[in-house]
Amino acid sequence: MKTTKLLLGLMLIVFLAKAQENPKKCGTTPLMEYEMKTNPQYKNIVENYFNGFEEWLKNNSNSKNPIITIPVVVHVVHKQSHNLGIGTNIPQIQIDDAIRILNEDYRKMNPEFPNPPRNTFTSYAGDTQLEFCLATADENGNATTGVTRTSTTKTSFDADDNTDSNAMKRDATGGKDGWNPLKYLNIWVCNLTNSQGGQTLGYAYLPGLQSQSWTAWKDGLVVDYAYFGTVGNAASTSQNDGRTPTHEIGHYLGLKHTFCEQTDAQGNTICCDNDNSSAGGYVDDTPAQKDIYWGSVNSSTNNNTCNDTQFSNAFTTNVLDMDENYMSYAFTTWMFSYKQINVMDYTMNASTGQGGRATLKTSNGCNITGINEILHNNLISVYPNPTSGMVNFKFAMNIQVEKLSIQNVLGEEIFLAKNIQNVIFSIDLSSFPKGIYFAIIDTDKGRSEEHTSELQSRRNLVCRLLLEKKNKTLN
Numbered sequence: 194m195k196t197t198k199l200l201l202g203l204m205l206i207v208f209l210a211k212a213q214e215n216p217k218k219c220g221t222t223p224l225m226e227y228e229m230k231t232n233p234q235y236k237n238i239v240e241n242y243f244n245g246f247e248e249w250l251k252n253n254s255n256s257k258n259p260i261i262t263i264p265v266v267v268h269v270v271h272k273q274s275h276n277l278g279i280g281t282n283i284p285q286i287q288i289d290d291a292i293r294i295l296n297e298d299y300r301k302m303n304p305e306f307p308n309p310p311r312n313t314f315t316s317y318a319g320d321t322q323l324e325f326c327l328a329t330a331d332e333n334g335n336a337t338t339g340v341t342r343t344s345t346t347k348t349s350f351d352a353d354d355n356t357d358s359n360a361m362k363r364d365a366t367g368g369k370d371g372w373n374p375l376k377y378l379n380i381w382v383c384n385l386t387n388s389q390g391g392q393t394l395g396y397a398y399l400p401g402l403q404s405q406s407w408t409a410w411k412d413g414l415v416v417d418y419a420y421f422g423t424v425g426n427a428a429s430t431s432q433n434d435g436r437t438p439t440h441e442i443g444h445y446l447g448l449k450h451t452f453c454e455q456t457d458a459q460g461n462t463i464c465c466d467n468d469n470s471s472a473g474g475y476v477d478d479t480p481a482q483k484d485i486y487w488g489s490v491n492s493s494t495n496n497n498t499c500n501d502t503q504f505s506n507a508f509t510t511n512v513l514d515m516d517e518n519y520m521s522y523a524f525t526t527w528m529f530s531y532k533q534i535n536v537m538d539y540t541m542n543a544s545t546g547q548g549g550r551a552t553l554k555t556s557n558g559c560n561i562t563g564i565n566e567i568l569h570n571n572l573i574s575v576y577p578n579p580t581s582g583m584v585n586f587k588f589a590m591n592i593q594v595e596k597l598s599i600q601n602v603l604g605e606e607i608f609l610a611k612n613i614q615n616v617i618f619s620i621d622l623s624s625f626p627k628g629i630y631f632a633i634i635d636t637d638k639g640r641s642e643e644h645t646s647e648l649q650s651r652r653n654l655v656c657r658l659l660l661e662k663k664n665k666t667l668n
Contacts, residue, residue, distance in 0.1 A: 217432060217487075218522065220352045220387075220396030220415075221444045222454055227355050228398065232408065238401035242447070242548030246475055249539050258538055263378050264328040264558025265292065268369040269342045269418075270350075270361045270383040277342070277604050280426060281384045281418045285604075287425030288340060288382075289629055291438055292325055294422065298439045298519065298527075299323045305527035310491045314515055317478050318528035321537055323446075325378070328558040329657055332373055336656055338631060343369040349386040352393035352415075359411050371413055374403040375545065376556040378445070379413030380438065382421050394420045394437045397444040400540050401548040414441040431489070432524045439519050443529070446537040446550070449473050451520045452482040453499075464499035468520070468533075469506050476532040477506040482514045482521075489525045490517045507532075573634065579659035582623030586632070588616055593637040599658075600631045622660050632656040 229236040271282035278284040297303040301320040309315060327339030347367040351357040361368035361381045371379035387393045397414035416437050419428040423435040453465040464483045468476040483498035496516055501508040516523040518530065529537075543549020572589040588594055599608035599620065607630070608620060622630065634656065 217392050217394055219437075219440060219444075219450070220358065220393040221398075221441070222450070223353070224358060224396050225399060228402075228411075232405075234405060235401055235408065238404060238548045239399055240472070242399075242401055242543070243472055243474060245543060245547050246536065246539050249543070250475065250535055253535075253538065253542075258322050258541070260322050260324060261541055261554055262324045262326055262559050263553050264330075264376065264556050265325050265339060266328050266372050266377045266379050266558075267291075267340045268361075268371065268379060268381045269340065270345050270368050270381060271342065271418075272348060272384070273344045273346060278425070282342065283382060283418050283421065283427075284425045285340070285629065287422040287427060288327070289422075290424045290427075291422035291435060292327060294435045295325045295438055295442070298436065299325070299442075299529075301528075303527055309517065309527055310525070311494060311517070313513055314517065314528065314530075317515075317530045319531045319534045321529060321534050323537065323541070326559040327657075328372075328377060330557055330560050332376060334557065334560075338657060341369055345383075349384040350415075351388050352385050352396065353387045353389045358396070358415070361415060362410055362413070371410060374409050374412040375552040377558050378442070378553070380421075381413065381415045382418050383415065385415065385417040393417070395441045397441040399444060400447055400543075400550055403550070404545045404548060414438065414445055416441060434525060436519065436526055440526075443520050443533070443537075447474060447540040448476070448520050448533055448536055450522075451479045451515055451518050452485050452522065464503070466499075466504045466506055469504070474533075474536045476530065476536060478508075478530045478532045479515050479518060479520075480508060480512050481506070485522045486514060486516045487522060487524070490523050491525075572636075575632065575656050575658070578656075579661045580622065581661060583619055583621050584632075584658060586613075586618045586620070586634075588613070588618070590616065594618075594634060595637060596633075596635040598633045600633060601625075601628070622658075625660060627660050630658040630660060632658055 229239065267288050269283060272280060275282040299321045301318060306318070328337055329339065331337045345367040347360070350361050360366040361383045362371055364370050368381065385393050385395070395414060395416040398412060402408045403412040418426060420433055420435070420437040421427065423433065427433060427435065449468040451468060453463060453467050455463055455465050457463050462483055464481055466481040468474050468479055480501050481499035481504045484496070486496050494516060496514040497511065498514055501511050515521065515530070517526050517528055519526045519528065520533070540549050541554060542551055544551050572592045574587040576585050578584065586597065594613040595611065597610045597613060597618070598606055599622070600606050607625060610618070
């Protein structure tokens with residue numbers, strides 16, 4: 194199979210004129226178009242990546258993968274004038290909410306199921322078997338919060354500028370260097386603008402950049418701070434369901450948009466099955482779709498912009514557009530299809546040389562978890578974690594704890610102890626609300642300045658605690 198013409202046909206796209214009718218959009222298509230024009234090697238990697246899928250699917254179509262947890266590092270790049278919790282410097286509670294939404298969406302545990310607003314495509318909706326955690330261990334195995342915070346002199350980043358659209362990913366250009374993309378999913382959260390008008394909510398590259406040492410730093414996704422989660426400083430409009438990261442990670446794992454991104458010679462939109470071709474990922478269980486739908490999906494939504502009987506896909510009759518798919522532009526989305534999940538499975542199993550992300554499966558980024566956390570070269574243990582109230586810190590005889598501080602997600606200190614002499618030191622958190630807390634411990638073993646986390650750069654150890662009050666444990 195030859196993919197070059199098909200791939201170029203898909204990627205040489207004008208963003209649909211209809212995009213101007215609604216200002217909120219994804220920036221992946223123009224980002225990919227530019228990268229493939231300027232980086233022929235990446236273009237070849239993407240072509241080979243999609244070529245490899247068909248053969249993989251023959252041998253793995255009926256296989257069921259174990260649950261894979263992907264370590265996430267959230268890089269908050271904020272305005273200098275914004276203190277923690279203000280504006281672009283989003284609070285921890287907003288980050289935690291975004292991770293919650295990701296886990297619900299990718300495991301088909303989102304609130305729309307088992308009774309979504311319309312049942313047209315419920316039989317096509319699947320569980321990806323993918324989960325996400327804020328990294329608890331950095332590349333050196335040291336404890337981390339999985340969040341970095343960087344103050345920048347830049348007031349915004351232009352998503353339509355081919356240079357500025359990646360500026361948040363480098364220290365040297367007013368952003369923050371990402372962590373190793375072979376081990377972590379990097380998410381940059383910042384203030385996005387668009388010089389062409391409208392609002393770009395986020396964007397991500399298709400797999401493959403991580404395989405090139407000179408472009409690996411670009412790999413990951415960017416999300417506007419107002420569309421990351423639904424609480425804190427997130428936009429409170431009816432068009433924000435917090436699912437911009439869900440959509441962009443779909444691209445990160447190899448998915449295309451469900452609507453057509455091609456035009457005829459006159460620049461008019463046409464019908465095509467955008468994600469079902471050798472260059473589009475072989476997703477044949479999302480219908481062909483001509484127009485972008487910008488509205489909410491409910492029981493009466495009946496858009497049908499293409500006749501599916503004209504295309505070689507899973508549908509033998511003409512069906513409605515799958516507007517509720519996460520890879521559409523609808524305001525309310527709630528599903529991935531089974532064939533989309535096949536593509537993501539392939540991505541998570543393909544080697545780096547094939548353009549895949551198999552190395553994420555062996556990352557130790559989420560390894561510091563569980564009932565009994567052993568930290569700081571076995572000098573400190575923390576248990577139980579998660580806890581319903583009482584948490585114990587056990588210190589080795591040869592370590593001096595100079596300070597132990599407990600902080601909530603807003604960075605507010607709720608407990609402080611200095612010069613702890615006890616081998617076992619216990620704290621009762623039962624009077625505090627359930628949620629995430631951080632134990633920040635200073636010892637006489639020195640203070641590390643090499644870690645990426647803002648908290649970690651000032652402290653010797655950061656331990657993430659979960660107070661669950663007998664409710665469901667979060668990982």
